[in-house]
Amino acid sequence: MNFGRRLRGEWLLDPAITYLNHGTVGATPRRVLEAQRAIxxxxxxxxxxxxxxxxxxxxxxxxxxxxxxxxxxxxxxxxxxxxxxxxxxxxxxxxxxxxxxxxxxxxxxxxxxxxxxxxxxxxxxxxxxxxxxxxxxxxxxxxxxxxxxxxxxxxxxxxxxxxxxxxxxxxxxxxxxxxxxxxxxxxxxxxxxxxxxxxxxxxxxxxxxxxxxxxxxxxxxxxxxxxxxxxxxxxxxxxxxxxxxxxxxxxxxxxxxxxxxxxxxxxxxxxxxxxxxxxxxxFIEELGGLPAMHAYMHELAWTGARLLAERWGTPLETPRDLLGPMVTVMAPADAGSTAEDASRLRDRLLFDDQIEVKVHACRGRVYLRVSAQVYNELADFEQLADAVARRC
Ligand SMILES: Cc1ncc(COP(=O)(O)O)c(C=O)c1O
Incomplete structure (x- = not known):
C-alpha cells in the first residue's frame, strides 16, 4: 500500500485538519476501532x-x-x-x-x-x-x-x-x-x-x-x-x-x-x-509491515525537518542517527521565547491554519515537534513551513 495523504481515509481524523501530532496521544485506524467494538x-x-x-x-x-x-x-x-x-x-x-x-x-x-x-x-x-x-x-x-x-x-x-x-x-x-x-x-x-x-x-x-x-x-x-x-x-x-x-x-x-x-x-x-x-x-501488516512503515516515516521526518529548518533559517539540532518518527525543529526567533509564545503559535496554527502540531518553549526558544506518520507526506510539512513563516 502506498503511504501519504491517500491513507487518511483509514483513520477518522478530521479531513479539514493537517494532523502532524500523531505522537501526542496517537490516532487509531477505523479498522482497529471496529475490531475493538466487536470485542x-x-x-x-x-x-x-x-x-x-x-x-x-x-x-x-x-x-x-x-x-x-x-x-x-x-x-x-x-x-x-x-x-x-x-x-x-x-x-x-x-x-x-x-x-x-x-x-x-x-x-x-x-x-x-x-x-x-x-x-x-x-x-x-x-x-x-x-x-x-x-x-x-x-x-x-x-x-x-x-x-x-x-x-x-x-x-x-x-x-x-x-x-x-x-x-x-x-x-x-x-x-x-x-x-x-x-x-x-x-x-x-x-x-x-x-x-x-x-x-x-x-x-x-x-x-x-x-x-x-x-x-x-x-x-x-x-x-x-x-x-x-x-x-x-x-x-x-x-x-x-x-x-x-x-x-x-x-x-x-x-x-x-x-x-x-x-x-x-x-x-x-x-x-x-x-x-x-x-x-x-x-492492520500494520496490511499497510506493508513495520520495516516499510519505518523507512517511510523516518525518511519523511528527516526530509521534512531539513525543509522546515531551511525555510525558517534555524539550526537542525537532531542528527540523523538520533531521529525516529518525529522531529523537533526550532522556530524563527520572531516566534518568541516563552511558553505563552509557544501556546499562542500552537493556537493560531490550529484555529487559523488548521494544522495540529506540538509547540513548546525550551532554553529561550520556541520549538515545533512534528510527527511523520504514514498518513502524512511532505506537502504537510510544506504547509506547516509556510504557515509558520507567514506568522513570523
Ligand atoms: C517519553 C514519554 N513518556 C511518557 C509519556 C506518557 O504517555 P502516557 O500519557 O500514554 O502515559 C509520553 C507522552 O507523550 C512521552 O512522550
Missing part, C-alpha cells in the same frame, strides 16, 4: 463470563478452558516486540507502567533515582513522588545540544553517584524527539550497579524493537501511539529477575499469584483496547 460487543453478550472467568488466570468459577484472554493478547504483543509474552503485562499507559516500577522500588533513605532533563514531566513527577515517600532524592542529568549518541551516553554515566539505585532512560524523548542510544546507556548504567527503567512511550511501531536485547530491568511503553492500538493500552516488560518484586499499580485478586496474574486483573475495567492489539498488528 466490546462480545463482552456485553456475557459480561460476567468474559470478565470474571475468561480474562485472567484468577477467575471466579470454571474458566471453561483455554488460555486467559489477557495472556493471548500479551503473547501477540510479545511477538511484536521480540519478547516472551510471559515477561510482559498490560498497563493503561507508559505513565502507569513507570508508576508501578517506581512506587514499588525499595529505596532506602539517601538513595537516588536518576532522571534526565529531557524526560517526560509526568514520569519525572512519579520519580519525585516515589523518592519523596522513601526519603530518597532525584538526581537530574542535563542533556544539551549538540546532541550525539556518545555525548548522551557519557552524560548518563557521569551522572551516577554512589547512592544512585535506578535510572529512568527514555527510548525516544518527549519534546526533543531524540532516539537515545538506550542499549549503550543501559549497559553502562547496569555495569555501575544502577537498575534501568526504560520509558519507551513512543517506540513500539515507530522503530525496530527487540525489548530483551536492550538490556534494561524494565521497559514500559505505549501501544496506543505508533503501534496503532486503541487507547488506553500500554505494557510493562520486566526482566525475569525483577518480576518477583515488581507489583501492579493497583492490587487486587492476583496478589501473591505471580507477576502476570497480579497485573492481568486490577478490578473491573474495559480490556478491549489491550485485546485489540492483534487487530492493530494485522
Amino acid at each position: 466490546q460487543d462480545e463482552v456485553e453478550r456475557q459480561p460476567s463470563r468474559f470478565l470474571l472467568r475468561e480474562l485472567a488466570a484468577v477467575s471466579s468459577g470454571n474458566p471453561g478452558g483455554g488460555r486467559p484472554r489477557m495472556r493471548v493478547a500479551a503473547d501477540a504483543v510479545g511477538a511484536f516486540v521480540q519478547a516472551d509474552g510471559n515477561d510482559l503485562v498490560f498497563v493503561d499507559n507508559a505513565t502507569t507502567g513507570a508508576n508501578a516500577v517506581l512506587r514499588g522500588f525499595p529505596f532506602a533513605p539517601g538513595d537516588e533515582v536518576l532522571v534526565s532533563d529531557l524526560g517526560y514531566g509526568g514520569v519525572t513527577n512519579a520519580a519525585v513522588y516515589a523518592a519523596r515517600e522513601r526519603g530518597a532524592a532525584v538526581r537530574t542529568v542535563v542533556l544539551e545540544p549538540p546532541f550525539s549518541a556518545g555525548a548522551i551516553a557519557d552524560a548518563f554515566e557521569r551522572a551516577v553517584g554512589p547512592r544512585t539505585r535506578v535510572a529512568i532512560v527514555d527510548h525516544i524523548t518527549a519534546d526533543t524527539a531524540l532516539l537515545l542510544p538506550l542499549a549503550e546507556i543501559a549497559a553502562r548504567l547496569r555495569r555501575l550497579g544502577v537498575a534501568v527503567l526504560a520509558d519507551g512511550a513512543h517506540a513500539p511501531g515507530s522503530v525496530a524493537l527487540d525489548v530483551p536485547s536492550l538490556g534494561c530491568d524494565w521497559y514500559t511503553a505505549n501501544l496506543h501511539k505508533w503501534a496503532l492500538v486503541p487507547r488506553s493500552s500500554g505494557f510493562l516488560w520486566t526482566s525475569p529477575e525483577r518480576q518477583a518484586t515488581t507489583h501492579a499499580p493497583v492490587i487486587s485478586w492476583g496478589l501473591d499469584q505471580g507477576y502476570t496474574t497480579e497485573f492481568d486483573l486490577v478490578g473491573t475495567r474495559d480490556p478491549s483496547a489491550h485485546l485489540a492489539a492483534p487487530a492493530a498488528f494485522a
